[in-house]
Amino acid sequence: MAEPSTISPAPLLKDELDIVIPTIRNLDFLEMWRPFFQPYHLIIVQDGDPSKTIKVPEGFDYELYNRNDINRILGPKSSCISFKDSACRCFGYMVSKKKYIYTIDDDCFVAKDPSGKDINALEQHIKNLLCPSTPFFFNTLYDPYRAGADFVRGYPFSLREGVPTAVSHGLWLNIPDYDAPTQLVKPLERNTRYVDAIMTIPKGTLFPMCGMNLAFNRELIGPAMYFGLMGDGQPIGRYDDMWAGWCTKVICDHLGLGVKTGLPYIWHSKASNPFVNLKKEYKGIYWQEELIPFFQSVTLPKDCTSVQKCYIEISKQVKAKLGKVDDYFNKLADAMVTWIEAWDELNPSGAKSAELSNGASK
Numbered sequence: 001m002a003e004p005s006t007i008s009p010a011p012l013l014k015d016e017l018d019i020v021i022p023t024i025r026n027l028d029f030l031e032m033w034r035p036f037f038q039p040y041h042l043i044i045v046q047d048g049d050p051s052k053t054i055k056v057p058e059g060f061d062y063e064l065y066n067r068n069d070i071n072r073i074l075g076p077k078s079s080c081i082s083f084k085d086s087a088c089r090c091f092g093y094m095v096s097k098k099k100y101i102y103t104i105d106d107d108c109f110v111a112k113d114p115s116g117k118d119i120n121a122l123e124q125h126i127k128n129l130l131c132p133s134t135p136f137f138f139n140t141l142y143d144p145y146r147a148g149a150d151f152v153r154g155y156p157f158s159l160r161e162g163v164p165t166a167v168s169h170g171l172w173l174n175i176p177d178y179d180a181p182t183q184l185v186k187p188l189e190r191n192t193r194y195v196d197a198i199m200t201i202p203k204g205t206l207f208p209m210c211g212m213n214l215a216f217n218r219e220l221i222g223p224a225m226y227f228g229l230m231g232d233g234q235p236i237g238r239y240d241d242m243w244a245g246w247c248t249k250v251i252c253d254h255l256g257l258g259v260k261t262g263l264p265y266i267w268h269s270k271a272s273n274p275f276v277n278l279k280k281e282y283k284g285i286y287w288q289e290e291l292i293p294f295f296q297s298v299t300l301p302k303d304c305t306s307v308q309k310c311y312i313e314i315s316k317q318v319k320a321k322l323g324k325v326d327d328y329f330n331k332l333a334d335a336m337v338t339w340i341e342a343w344d345e346l347n348p349s350g351a352k353s354a355e356l357s358n359g360a361s362k
């Protein structure tokens with residue numbers, strides 16, 4: 001029997017977390033993540049041409065879904081899963097059976113902290129998710145649950161228990177997640193600033209959720225993580241994670257769940273083409289001036305006690321209030337309903353507990 005000191009601790013949440021990767025490339029990037037990712041199960045969502053073979057490095061435990069698989073599994077409901085856009089990743093959230101999800105892009109690598117140590121982004125996300133959030137009162141010393149920090153003077157003791165954390169939003173060194181106009185104006189800008197902070201995004205405040213380095217509690221908020229209708233055949237792209245983030249934050253605020261942003265950092269290596277991005281984004285850039293006030297004005301009835309019920313209610317308000325902005329939002333509202341139907345079909349036990357929680361509210 002090995003000496004106790006030589007036994008390395010089991011990886012956190014090893015059997016309770018799936019890593020979801022959307023991809024159109026070979027997954028050599030996993031080599032760099034191997035020390036951190038190898039113990040976990042991967043769900044690879046292969047976008048684009050399903051006849052292309054995606055190479056996965058040896059030694060990883062994974063399941064891979066291409067467009068043919070999505071169509072086979074969802075049938076007509078596959079219409080809600082985007083094609084030729086990283087938004088396809090949300091299919092991985094739906095087919096997972098685990099409590100937690102971590103999603104990462106295949107051009108994101110292990111970053112180093114200021115001391116030069118490799119950052120285990122997955123471990124930090126897990127710690128973020130396992131620690132409460134503080135959406136109701138801002139702690140000026142940032143995350144009070146971190147070692148070496150605490151609630152500051154004047155912080156109400158009645159609020160120090162915090163609330164369950166649903167989302168952990170990580171950041172990026174090197175290529176920042178800028179929109180196309182900013183990329184065009186600042187083509188050489190690189191993010192070199194490592195900020196050692198984790199913050200809860202206050203209740204009532206929306207934020208631009210980036211899907212590149214993101215983790216969430218699938219049981220708490222999974223059905224809200226629909227990445228919308230983007231890419232092929234759609235008038236918009238690169239607003240997949242934004243849409244999911246706005247819906248998620250409104251629902252988290254309503255259900256009393258927390259959303260954190262900050263550590264961990266990954267190293268984002270590839271700047272996608274700003275001109276291609278501009279073509280994908282441009283409608284979103286002016287639509288969002290209407291979308292943000294819409295999400296700020298969304299109110300959810302008291303009897304919306306499950307994520308599914310909240311999400312269906314939001315889809316109704318999308319149709320009623322955004323359908324006149326562009327017919328795209330009528331289609332998106334319908335796709336939001338299809339997403340929930342597909343989610344509940346693939347996750348019957350989750351649907352049951354959602355129903356019971358509805359029952360509890362009656």
Ligand SMILES: O=c1ccn([C@@H]2O[C@H](COP(=O)(O)OP(=O)(O)O[C@H]3O[C@@H](CO)[C@H](O)[C@H]3O)[C@@H](O)[C@H]2O)c(=O)[nH]1
Nearest residue numbers: 022023024047084085086105106107210211212238272
């Ligand atoms: O058609 C596609 C294109 C790409 N992918 C996979 O999605 C991710 C992201 O792709 P990429 O790194 O090339 O693009 P970015 O612009 O850096 O993506 C970020 O911007 C936002 C786009 O919505 C989002 O926050 C980030 O994803 C890679 O894994 C590609 O392989 C795809 O599946 N389909």
Ligand SMILES: [Mn+2]
Nearest residue numbers: 105107270272
């Ligand atoms: Mn990228």
